Amino acid sequence: MSQGIFPIQRIRVWYRPMRSRDSGENHRVSTPLELLFDLCFVVAVGAASADLHHELVEGHIGHGILSYAMVFFAIWWGWLNFSWFASAFDTDDVPYRLATLVQIAGGLTVAAGVDRAFNGDFRVVMVGYVLMRLAMVTQWLRAAKSDPERRTTALWYAGGITFVQALWVADALIGFPQATAAILFAVLVVCELAVPSIAESRGGTSWHPHHIAERYGLFTLIVLGEVVLSATTAVKEGVSEGEHVGTLIGLAAAGLVLVFSMWWLYFDQPGHLRLVRHPSLLSTSSWGYGHYLIFASAAAVGTGLELAVDYDTHHSEISGLATALVVTVPVAVFLLSVWLLHIGPTNECREIAIGYPLTAVLVLAASFGPAPIHVTAVLAAALVALTVFASHGRLRSA
Template identity: 30%
Template sequence: MTNFLQPPRLRIGEDSEEERRATWLELFYDLVFVVAISQLAHNLKGDISFSGFLGFVFLFIPVWWSWIGTTFYANRFDSDDVGRRLLVSLQMLTAAAMAINIHHGLGESSAGFALAYTFGRVVLIIEYIRAGIHIPSARLLTTHYAIGFAIAAFFWLISAFVPIPWRFALWTLGIIIDFATPLTAYKLQIKLLPHASHLPERFGLFTIIVLGEAIIAVVNGVSEQKWDISTVISAVFGLVIAFSLWWVYFDNLGGTPIQTARQEGKLTIANLWLYTHLPLVIGIAATGIGVEQVLLSQSELALPDSQRWLLCGSLGLCLLAISVLHRTGVIRYCKIRSQYRLVGAVVLIAIAIFGKGLLPVTVIMVVAVVSAVQVIQDLYQSRPTTRLVDPEI
C-alpha cells in the first residue's frame, strides 16, 4: 500500500494489454449495492403496476450510475493508496445512504436520496481532480469529467430543497448531464480507453449481484407458500429462467467492444455496450420480482395481468438488451445469437399480450421454455462442426 501523497497509477499504453482482475476493494465496495438492489426490488414488489415499475426504474438509474462512476474511475486510475481507500469508504457511505432512502425514495425520503447521490458524486469529482493533478496526460479528461459531474451534482443538490414534482425534474436534468458528460468527451476518451479485461469483469460482477436477487426472489416465493406440486414446478422453472440468463450473458461476455474502439478509434460500439447494460440489469431485477409474484399467486386462478406483464415484459427487456450486446461484437456468430434473442423477446411480449387467463404455472413454464431455447441455440451453434461452416456469420 502506498502513501496518501503518491499519485494514482494510470493504466494506458502497454498496461492496457495486461490481464487485470477486480481488486478486493472493488469487491468490498460492491457489497453496498447488494443492499441497494434489494431495496429497489422491495419497492417494486410493493407496487407492480406500470407506475410502480417506472418509479423502480427512476430510482434504479442513479444507483446504477453511482456504481458506474466509481467503476470507470478505478478502471483508468488503479491505485491502492491510503487516499483512495478513504475516498472509497466515503463512497460506500453515500451508497449506503442511498439504499436507506430508497424505500420512500419518491416520497418523504426523496430529499435524503438526492443528498446521498450528490455527496457520492462530490467524492468522485475529488477523485478525478486528484488524478488530474498527479497525471498531466489525463488532465483534460479528468477536468472534463469533474466539470460535467459537478454541474449535474449541483442540480441534484438544489433538488433536495425544492418541492415535488420539481425535485424530480431536477433529478432528470442532472442524470441527463451525468450521462452526457462521458459522451461529449469522445476525443479525450480515445486517448485513455478503458481496460479491455477489467471492465467486462466488473460489469459481470454487477450482473451477478442482480441475478442474485432473482435467486432470492425464487427462495422467498417458495418459502412464503404452502408447498405443493405446482409451487415446486414453478420454482424449478424460475431457476431455469435465472440460469438461462446467466448462461447467455456470461458465455458471451468479453472486451471485444473496447478492443474494437482501440483498434479502429471509434467509441460508438463501446458506448452502446456500456449503456445497454442499464436495461439489462433493470430487466433482470424486475424478472426476479416477476418470478416471485408468480410463485405467490394462487395456482388455481389465472395469473393477474400486471404480474404476467412484469414477468414477460422484464425478461423480454433482458433478451432485447442481450440481443443488442451481441451486435456489438462481443463474440463471433453474434448476429445469429442476436436474432434468437430478438425473437425470444417478441415471443415473450406476445405471451404478455395474449396470455390472459393462463394459470401461473403455465405462464412461467412457457417463459422458462423460451429462456431454455436461448441456451440450446448457443450450445448448438457452439458445436465444432457449426464453427467450420461460416466463421463470418
C-alpha cells in the same frame, strides 16, 4: 538494513501518484475493494426490487415502475462511474481506499432512502447520491494533479460532476410539483450522461477492456444472485402456509431455469470483444450505458417471480396477465439488451443473431397464454440450446 526498507514500503503503500494505468496491462482483475463495492451496492439493488414488489402487489404499477427506474439510476450511475474510473486510475493506496469507502457509504445511504423515495421523498437518496458523486470529484481532482497528460479530461469530469450535483441539490431544495419534478429528473439524467462524453472528447482515459468487461460481468452475477434470493424467499414463505405446494415447486423450477438461462446467455460471448472491436466513444458509451437495461431488467425478474408467488397464493391485487407481464417484459428487455450489446444484430452466426429477438417476441406473446412463466423458462432454455448447437456447428465447419 531491513529497518530502512520497511518505512519506505509503507510510504509507497500509503500514497502513490494517481497516473493512468496501462490499458493493455496483463492479468488485470477486479480488486477486493471493487468486490466490496459491488456487494454493498447490491444492497441498494435489493432494496429497490423489494419496494417495486410492494408497489406492484398493491396494484400501483405505473408509480412502482417509475420510482424503480429513478432509484435504480442513482444506484447504477454511482457504480458505473466508480468502475470506469477505477479501471483507469486505481492506485489502491490509502487516499484512494478512503474515497472509495465514502462512495460505498453513499451507496448504502441511497439504499436506506429507497423506501422514502418510493413514497415520493427522495431527500435521503439525494444525500447518498451527492455523497457518492462528490467523493468521485475528489478522485478526479487527484488524477488531474498527478497525470498531466489527462489533466484536462480529469478537470472536465470534476467540473461537470460538481455542476450537475449543484443542479440536483437545487432541484431537491426547491421542491417542484410532481409532474415538473419528473421532467427535471429526465433533464438532469441527460446532463449526467453527457458529462463523460464531453470529458472523454478532451482526451480519452486508459480504461482496460478486459477489466471493464469483468466488472460488468461480476455485477450481473450479483444481480442474478439477488434474483435467486428473492424468488427463494418468496417460495419459502408460500410453502410455509402449507398450500399450493405443487404449484410453487413448479414455479421455483421455472424460475431457476430462467435464471440459469439468463446467466448462460449473458456470458456466452466474451464481453470485452465489443469493446476491443469497436473502441469508439459512441460504441463504448452505448455498451456501458446500455447495461442499465440489463441490470435493471435482471433485478426486475426477481420481483416478477416474487409477484408470481403472491398471485398463486392469492396475496396479490393484480391480474394474472399483469403478473405475467412483470416477468415476461423484463426477460424480453434482458434478451434484447444482451443481443444488442454482446451478440450484435450482424453476428456472423445468423441463427444466433435472429434467435434473440425472435425469442424476446415469443416471450412477450407467452404472457397471453397458459403458464406464461413456465413457457418463458422453456423459451429461454431453448435459446441457450440454439446458441450451443449453432456455435458448435460453426466451430466444426471452421
